[in-house]
Amino acid sequence: MKIYFAGSIRGGRQDAALYYEIVQQLQNYGEVFTEHIGNAELTELGEDVGDRYIHDRDLAWLKAADYLVAEVTGPSLGVGYEIGKATEWGKPVLCLYRPGNGDERRLLSAMISGCSSVTVQEYQNPGELTRTFEQFLGVPKLMRAAKD
Numbered sequence: 001m002k003i004y005f006a007g008s009i010r011g012g013r014q015d016a017a018l019y020y021e022i023v024q025q026l027q028n029y030g031e032v033f034t035e036h037i038g039n040a041e042l043t044e045l046g047e048d049v050g051d052r053y054i055h056d057r058d059l060a061w062l063k064a065a066d067y068l069v070a071e072v073t074g075p076s077l078g079v080g081y082e083i084g085k086a087t088e089w090g091k092p093v094l095c096l097y098r099p100g101n102g103d104e105r106r107l108l109s110a111m112i113s114g115c116s117s118v119t120v121q122e123y124q125n126p127g128e129l130t131r132t133f134e135q136f137l138g139v140p141k142l143m144r145a146a147k148d
């Protein structure tokens with residue numbers, strides 16, 4: 001099973017440590033194409049390989065993926081674009097969102113929360129997501145292997 005994980009890069013790297021934790025969990029279910037998104041050493045400046053290269057490579061990975069899991073708390077044009085592409089291609093899309101509270105309350109774009117082909121899961125920390133991942137991605141790799 002191949003999973004494309006999307007998280008903000010030029011939209012801001014504030015949540016990079018959280019992306020890392022999510023990627024660690026997703027790796028229990030399948031191959032994560034974009035594990036570098038959780039790398040705290042990557043800044044908004046990123047790899048020096050050229051934007052056309054990044055765009056074409058990432059879309060090829062997304063096309064080859066069985067699922068898109070996106071962290072959408074920090075608004076990112078690239079993540080929104082990948083969600084649009086994945087829904088157009090009929091891929092299952094799970095969006096993870098931390099709504100915040102009190103003065104920190106954030107609202108998710110209606111283009112994501114209002115999209116019928118996207119599953120939005122609110123959460124506060126990645127430790128809460130095990131059940132969500134099991135429902136969306138099925139049983140973890142180790143349990144699949146034990147059954148075979």
Ligand code: 6K6
Nearest residue numbers: 006007008009010011042046047076077078079
């Ligand atoms: C690597 C680390 C920092 O910058 C880079 C080079 N840029 C990218 N490398 C890999 N994927 C990228 C890069 N820029 C955007 N993306 C894709 O768009 C990723 O799959 C992310 O999910 C999404 C982030 O978009 P922005 O608009 O926040 O950059």
